[in-house]
Amino acid sequence: MVLSSISASECPAGKTILASSVAKLYASEIQAGLEKLGRKPKLVGFLSNSDPAARMYADWTAKSYLENGFDFELLEVDKEELEDHIFQANKDVSVDGIMIYFPVFGNRQDQYLQQTVASSKDVEGLTHLYVQNLYHNVRYLDEASTKKSILPCTPLALVKILEYLNAYNMHLPYGNRLYGKTITIVNRSEIVGRPLAALLANDGAVVYSFDVDGVQKFTRGDGIKLRRHQVSDIEIPLQDAAQVSDVVITGVPADSYKFPTEYIKDGAICINFSTAKNFDKDVKSKASLYVPSIGKVTITMLMRNLLRLIENTNVN
Amino acid sequence: MVLSSISASECPAGKTILASSVAKLYASEIQAGLEKLGRKPKLVGFLSNSDPAARMYADWTAKSYLENGFDFELLEVDKEELEDHIFQANKDVSVDGIMIYFPVFGNRQDQYLQQTVASSKDVEGLTHLYVQNLYHNVRYLDEASTKKSILPCTPLALVKILEYLNAYNMHLPYGNRLYGKTITIVNRSEIVGRPLAALLANDGAVVYSFDVDGVQKFTRGDGIKLRRHQVSDIEIPLQDAAQVSDVVITGVPADSYKFPTEYIKDGAICINFSTAKNFDKDVKSKASLYVPSIGKVTITMLMRNLLRLIENTNVN
Numbered sequence: 001m002v003l004s005s006i007s008a009s010e011c012p013a014g015k016t017i018l019a020s021s022v023a024k025l026y027a028s029e030i031q032a033g034l035e036k037l038g039r040k041p042k043l044v045g046f047l048s049n050s051d052p053a054a055r056m057y058a059d060w061t062a063k064s065y066l067e068n069g070f071d072f073e074l075l076e077v078d079k080e081e082l083e084d085h086i087f088q089a090n091k092d093v094s095v096d097g098i099m100i101y102f103p104v105f106g107n108r109q110d111q112y113l114q115q116t117v118a119s120s121k122d123v124e125g126l127t128h129l130y131v132q133n134l135y136h137n138v139r140y141l142d143e144a145s146t147k148k149s150i151l152p153c154t155p156l157a158l159v160k161i162l163e164y165l166n167a168y169n170m171h172l173p174y175g176n177r178l179y180g181k182t183i184t185i186v187n188r189s190e191i192v193g194r195p196l197a198a199l200l201a202n203d204g205a206v207v208y209s210f211d212v213d214g215v216q217k218f219t220r221g222d223g224i225k226l227r228r229h230q231v232s233d234i235e236i237p238l239q240d241a242a243q244v245s246d247v248v249i250t251g252v253p254a255d256s257y258k259f260p261t262e263y264i265k266d267g268a269i270c271i272n273f274s275t276a277k278n279f280d281k282d283v284k285s286k287a288s289l290y291v292p293s294i295g296k297v298t299i300t301m302l303m304r305n306l307l308r309l310i311e312n313t314n315v316n
Numbered sequence: 317m318v319l320s321s322i323s324a325s326e327c328p329a330g331k332t333i334l335a336s337s338v339a340k341l342y343a344s345e346i347q348a349g350l351e352k353l354g355r356k357p358k359l360v361g362f363l364s365n366s367d368p369a370a371r372m373y374a375d376w377t378a379k380s381y382l383e384n385g386f387d388f389e390l391l392e393v394d395k396e397e398l399e400d401h402i403f404q405a406n407k408d409v410s411v412d413g414i415m416i417y418f419p420v421f422g423n424r425q426d427q428y429l430q431q432t433v434a435s436s437k438d439v440e441g442l443t444h445l446y447v448q449n450l451y452h453n454v455r456y457l458d459e460a461s462t463k464k465s466i467l468p469c470t471p472l473a474l475v476k477i478l479e480y481l482n483a484y485n486m487h488l489p490y491g492n493r494l495y496g497k498t499i500t501i502v503n504r505s506e507i508v509g510r511p512l513a514a515l516l517a518n519d520g521a522v523v524y525s526f527d528v529d530g531v532q533k534f535t536r537g538d539g540i541k542l543r544r545h546q547v548s549d550i551e552i553p554l555q556d557a558a559q560v561s562d563v564v565i566t567g568v569p570a571d572s573y574k575f576p577t578e579y580i581k582d583g584a585i586c587i588n589f590s591t592a593k594n595f596d597k598d599v600k601s602k603a604s605l606y607v608p609s610i611g612k613v614t615i616t617m618l619m620r621n622l623l624r625l626i627e628n629t630n631v632n
Contacts, residue, residue: 080546080547080548083451087459105529106529108424108427108505108506109510111424111427111506112444112447112506115431115448116448126599128428128431128432128444131428131553132432135399153484167338187425190424190425190428196424213421213422230396231603232396287442299545
């Protein structure tokens with residue numbers, strides 16, 4: 001009698017996956033990289049605003065980097081002097097990597113600032129060279145394929161989480177392992193949502209990308225022949241996209257936003273990368289796997305990218 | 317008796333200066349450049365939207381380029397294929413310069429697109445290399461000072477207009493010829509308003525830069541010692557800034573916006589670079605010189621930049 005009164009939402013089918021479970025898979029790779037290097041790589045982080053989320057991200061980076069045997073220095077500088085400090089860090093041979101905790105100005109000037117970081121020290125993978133390589137599915141920086149291009153850390157973290165959750169089918173050939181998967185992404189920022197949609201489409205998925213401007217569909221056409229994705233503007237309600245989606249990824253930076261649980265296809269994977277909680281607490285009544293936040297994986301990818309930057313420099 | 321009834325606004329003190337008067341000053345320089353080159357330089361313009369202002373700009377460029385003995389090709393391509401076309405044009409040795417008629421996507425993706433143009437063909441001067449040089453007051457691309465950096469065409473056009481109007485004092489040393497001048501700019505876009513403010517401050521002016529985010533003051537401090545400008549957030553009403561400004565420059569893309577004539581200091585120079593008319597029809601009751609639009613100078617600067625790009629390539 002008691003059991004029969006338990007509703008579906010009180011007895012969720014889904015499982016929560018913590019980012020730490022994914023992050024720890026890369027711990028040994030990172031430690032091996034550090035040992036091979038034989039010194040502490042140094043990341044410099046720049047904080048030029050009082051945004052509490054940016055400070056939290058800075059504190060997390062510091063803690064993780066130091067715990068893992070990296071060197072980390074947080075520089076808090078006036079936003080008007082930030083560019084000069086970045087130039088100094090670009091030239092400073094003791095600095096291996098640079099990151100900026102955005103927002104700084106909170107407008108397009110931030111995109112300018114991103115480009116002032118030397119690509120050889122761009123641990124976030126946001127300078128034009130790397131982003132362009134991502135969109136064009138170019139994986140190496142040189143013709144001899146000795147230097148891997150750097151992927152933007154948050155999209156990369158999401159790919160690593162999807163690999164861990166077996167959304168990538170390892171039986172399919174590399175570069176096509178999301179073939180047959182449909183993915184809805186609510187966010188099309190230049191930092192995460194758009195590069196993520198391109199990455200996933202380059203790997204074979206059909207992606208519905210939602211933002212305030214409308215919906216875009218990222219696909220690789222027939223999924224086999226094309227080297228890179230195609231994009232088209234389409235009109236499809238969020239509900240219709242979600243109900244055919246194996247994966248739903250959200251990144252809406254607003255506490256008031258909740259992705260409607262009833263839109264989610266039974267058994268879908270749901271991942272939130274916003275600092276706000278974009279899924280309702282009953283999400284697991286529908287989702288099979290739910291990842292409430294991804295910060296720890298992102299920071300792990302920042303370490304991995306830093307080691308890769310140093311490798312690329314040493315290849316020269 | 318009739319004369320005494322004429323009000324100030326019916327008998328304006330100010331004079332309208334047409335952009336064509338400024339543009340024609342550069343005609344002989346451009347013709348000399350073409351003769352020295354001995355061939356027609358080719359500009360390719362990309363139009364990927366149905367914005368009437370963008371099409372008008374494209375038509376103007378075509379007309380001016382062809383009339384002046386340049387080669388011009390307008391390519392209308394789907395916005396999703398634009399990046400591939402830019403890549404082809406970057407590689408095409410028959411193409412000397414490339415420009416994109418924005419908006420394409422109308423969001424931050426347009427800033428990404430700007431960066432896909434090879435800087436050696438960037439006639440608009442909007443790739444990061446050139447913009448960074450502008451902000452840092454770096455005038456050459458090489459240490460030997462043989463290759464001049466390219467300035468963004470619209471800010472450059474505004475500088476040329478201010479030179480023509482004698483806002484630049486030729487008796488002062490080069491690089492400090494706006495010393496003592498105060499300038500109000502209503503627009504702080506990354507394409508015009510912000511680089512313009514930096515250029516003018518680098519030349520010695522005190523600049524009040526207004527946009528929806530607030531007001532910034534660009535200055536070179538004491539105007540002599542510093543190599544480049546400094547920026548600070550300040551609070552000053554538009555009226556107070558305007559009333560101490562020798563020059564007022566507007567770029568608000570809205571027909572409904574009018575700069576209040578009563579704010580203008582008697583005898584100020586007023587220049588509008590928006591496609592909308594940002595000054596009221598009584599502007600000349602206050603302004604000594606009024607430039608209602610600047611398009612022809614901008615297009616002239618596009619030709620000048622194209623010749624400079626070719627010179628820079630030939631120096632190699």
